[in-house]
Amino acid sequence: KKSVFDEYKSVDNLWHKDTIVSFKLPQLDKAKKYDLFVNIRNNNDYPYNNLFLIVSMEQPNKKVVVDTLEYQMANPDGTLMGEGFSDVKLSKLLYKENVSFDLKGDYTVKIQHANRQTGKIVGVDKLKGVTDVGFRIELK
Numbered sequence: 001k002k003s004v005f006d007e008y009k010s011v012d013n014l015w016h017k018d019t020i021v022s023f024k025l026p027q028l029d030k031a032k033k034y035d036l037f038v039n040i041r042n043n044n045d046y047p048y049n050n051l052f053l054i055v056s057m058e059q060p061n062k063k064v065v066v067d068t069l070e071y072q073m074a075n076p077d078g079t080l081m082g083e084g085f086s087d088v089k090l091s092k093l094l095y096k097e098n099v100s101f102d103l104k105g106d107y108t109v110k111i112q113h114a115n116r117q118t119g120k121i122v123g124v125d126k127l128k129g130v131t132d133v134g135f136r137i138e139l140k
Helices: none
Strands: 003-010 014-016 021-024 034-042 050-058 064-072 089-099 108-113 126-128 130-139
Touching: 003 021, 003 034, 034 050, 050 089, 064 089, 108 130
Parallel strands: none
Antiparallel strands: 003 130, 014 126, 021 108, 034 089, 034 130, 050 064, 050 108
């Protein structure tokens, strides 16, 4: 698939729960459809099987759509999923399929993690093992 946007921001192997990673999207053809992905680079310091994300998209009319998403990040044996030959893996996580950008103006995507330890109510302050958070848009 052809990528029309692919950008990463570093979170330095310690993603704080209050750190919101933000991407301003390019102007996209409103006649076309796109698939949207959150890309996560993580390494063996990542201590969990799953990753919980809160992803919000602000549209030009200031309407904000918020999704809470869960992705499996490790195999049952604990090895990280994703692509890569070293201990750093890239996971391309589907966020939305078949999206059109009908409104003219700026769209902004904001991503933060919402991981919790099992049985704990308070979220994980600093998520180890995530080095970069990215956002990718592919032409359908």
